[in-house]
Amino acid sequence: MDTLNVSFYVLGALAVLGALSMLLSRQPMRAAVSLLFVMLVLSGMYALLSAPFMAVLQLIIYAGAIMTLIIFIVTLVDVKGDDLHKVFSQITLFAVPAVLGLSVLIILHIMQGIPAAGQPPAEFGSVKNFTRILLSQYALQFELASVLLLVGIVGISALRGKKEESK
Amino acid sequence: MIPLNFLLIVSLILFMVGTLTVLIRRNILMILMGLELMLNAASLLFITYARVLGNLMGQFFTLFIFVVAAVEVGLIIAIVLNIFGLKKSLLTSNFSLMRR
Incomplete structure (x- = not known):
C-alpha cells in the first residue's frame, strides 16, 4: 500500500466524517463550518487526482466565495422560537431507509466491476x-x-x- | 494506482448524505448546504473519472458546476432573505402559503 493510497483513504474518511457532522449538527453555523471542512478536504483530493487547477478553484470559489456567503447569511438572520427546536422533519423515518436502500443498490452495482485507472498523459490537468x-x-x-x-x-x-x- | 472503488464510494456517501440533508432537515439554509454537498459529490466523481479515463472533459464539467453553484447560492440567498422578511422564520413548513 503506497502513500498515495493512504492519503486517499485518510482524506475520504475525513470528508465522510465532515458530511455526517453537517447532517447531524443542530446549529446551522456548526453545519456550515463542517461543510467548509468537507470542501477543503475535497480540494486536497482534487490535487491528488492530478487536477491542481480545480483544487485551487475549489478553494477560491467554494471555500472562499460560496461558503462565505452561506456563513454570512447564517449570521445575518436571527431565528427564535420553533426554528431552534424543530430540526428534523417528520419524513425522517421514511427517508433514511429509502436513501440507505438506494446506496446499497449502487454499491452492489459498483462492486460488479469498473475499468481500472491507467496512467494519465503527461502534464494532464x-x-x-x-x-x-x-x-x-x-x-x-x-x-x-x-x-x-x-x-x-x-x-x-x-x-x-x-x-x-x-x- | 488510485483506489477507484474507494473514491466512488466516498462520492456516493457524500451525495447520499446531501440527499438526506435535503430530505430531513427543516431549516432552509440546511437544505441549501445539502444541495452544495450533492454538487461537490458530483464534482468529485467527474474529476475521478477525468483522471481514470485521461480525458479533461470531467474537469470542464466541474468548472461549470462551480459557476452554476455560485449563481444558485446567490439567488437562493436573495429569495431566503425575502421570505425571512415576511415570515421571520427559516422553517420550510412555514413557507407553504403563497400570499402574505
Missing part, C-alpha cells in the same frame, strides 16, 4: 493544458457561463434591489 482546451474547444460554453453569471446578478438585484419611488 496542468493550467496550461486546461486553459488551452477550455478557451479553444469550449469557448462558446465558457462565454455562456459568463452570460449565466450576468443573469444571476440581474436576478439578485431584481429580487433584493430597492424599488424606485414612482412619481
Whole structure:
C-alpha cells in the first residue's frame, strides 16, 4: 500500500466524517463550518487526482466565495422560537431507509466491476493544458457561463434591489 | 494506482448524505448546504473519472458546476432573505402559503 493510497483513504474518511457532522449538527453555523471542512478536504483530493487547477478553484470559489456567503447569511438572520427546536422533519423515518436502500443498490452495482485507472498523459490537468482546451474547444460554453453569471446578478438585484419611488 | 472503488464510494456517501440533508432537515439554509454537498459529490466523481479515463472533459464539467453553484447560492440567498422578511422564520413548513 503506497502513500498515495493512504492519503486517499485518510482524506475520504475525513470528508465522510465532515458530511455526517453537517447532517447531524443542530446549529446551522456548526453545519456550515463542517461543510467548509468537507470542501477543503475535497480540494486536497482534487490535487491528488492530478487536477491542481480545480483544487485551487475549489478553494477560491467554494471555500472562499460560496461558503462565505452561506456563513454570512447564517449570521445575518436571527431565528427564535420553533426554528431552534424543530430540526428534523417528520419524513425522517421514511427517508433514511429509502436513501440507505438506494446506496446499497449502487454499491452492489459498483462492486460488479469498473475499468481500472491507467496512467494519465503527461502534464494532464496542468493550467496550461486546461486553459488551452477550455478557451479553444469550449469557448462558446465558457462565454455562456459568463452570460449565466450576468443573469444571476440581474436576478439578485431584481429580487433584493430597492424599488424606485414612482412619481 | 488510485483506489477507484474507494473514491466512488466516498462520492456516493457524500451525495447520499446531501440527499438526506435535503430530505430531513427543516431549516432552509440546511437544505441549501445539502444541495452544495450533492454538487461537490458530483464534482468529485467527474474529476475521478477525468483522471481514470485521461480525458479533461470531467474537469470542464466541474468548472461549470462551480459557476452554476455560485449563481444558485446567490439567488437562493436573495429569495431566503425575502421570505425571512415576511415570515421571520427559516422553517420550510412555514413557507407553504403563497400570499402574505
